Amino acid sequence: NAGVTQTPKFRILKIGQSMTLQCAQDMNHNYMYWYRQDPGMGLKLIYYSVGAGITDKGEVPNGYNVSRSTTEDFPLRLELAAPSQTSVYFCASRDIGDTYEQYFGPGTRLTVT
Amino acid sequence: DAKTTQPTSMDCAEGRAANLPCNHSTISGNEYVYWYRQIHSQGPQYIIHGLKNNETNEMASLIITEDRKSSTLILPHATLRDTAVYYCIVRVRVGFQKLVFGTGTRLLVSP
Numbered sequence: 001n002a003g004v005t006q007t008p009k010f011r012i013l014k015i016g017q018s019m020t021l022q023c024a025q026d027m028n029h030n031y032m033y034w035y036r037q038d039p040g041m042g043l044k045l046i047y048y049s050v051g052a053g054i055t056d057k058g059e060v061p062n063g064y065n066v067s068r069s070t071t072e073d074f075p076l077r078l079e080l081a082a083p084s085q086t087s088v089y090f091c092a093s094r095d096i097g098d099t100y101e102q103y104f105g106p107g108t109r110l111t112v113t
Numbered sequence: 114d115a116k117t118t119q120p121t122s123m124d125c126a127e128g129r130a131a132n133l134p135c136n137h138s139t140i141s142g143n144e145y146v147y148w149y150r151q152i153h154s155q156g157p158q159y160i161i162h163g164l165k166n167n168e169t170n171e172m173a174s175l176i177i178t179e180d181r182k183s184s185t186l187i188l189p190h191a192t193l194r195d196t197a198v199y200y201c202i203v204r205v206r207v208g209f210q211k212l213v214f215g216t217g218t219r220l221l222v223s224p
Binding site: 004035040042043048058088090101102103104109 | 154155156157158159200211212213214215216217
């Protein structure tokens with residue numbers, strides 16, 4: 001199993017540009033999450049999904065959108081990028097039965113200038 | 114969710130035991146203690162969890178006090194690769210699980 005994969009690893013955006021961060025998992029997990037981590041801080045939840053077609057907002061959803069058309073994929077869309085969105089973005093997944101462990105991807109480092 | 118308090122940083126000599134404390138004085142009866150760690154620039158990694166009994170796995174041991182208001186993560190023989198930020202998280206086990214990551218403890222293992 002590849003686990004949780006994220007692309008791209010790094011990206012630089014100009015203010016106002018848009019992009020999609022890709023996340024995929026091959027563990028057939030129902031729950032998927034998007035977090036952001038600012039320098040020196042803990043992770044903050046952006047959006048989550050409990051299954052295909054079902055998504056909901058986390059703590060810091062403004063400026064982001066998500067979709068979950070399949071169990072495997074959970075892309076995060078940034079519209080009109082702003083410098084405040086400069087961060088490292090982590091995707092994670094968890095099985096319904098595996099209630100104690102979230103599996104995290106390697107992260108995408110995004111800079112908005 | 115119960116809040117947790119951890120020291121900002123700790124040092125440990127390679128080969129010695131690293132004991133990382135966590136206070137969670139407002140923990141509820143159905144809340145578990147989870148530990149994750151984050152090695153520089155990588156995604157967090159699950160280490161161990163427990164409810165009220167001490168737990169051990171191949172990575173670490175978790176000691177929870179009898180009143181459950183605090184716990185200690187023990188890395189028995191720390192290596193340089195254990196240098197990381199360690200997060201103590203308290204959460205109910207079932208259902209949708211939002212992990213609230215604080216700033217954790219930065220453990221530096223030195224030769």
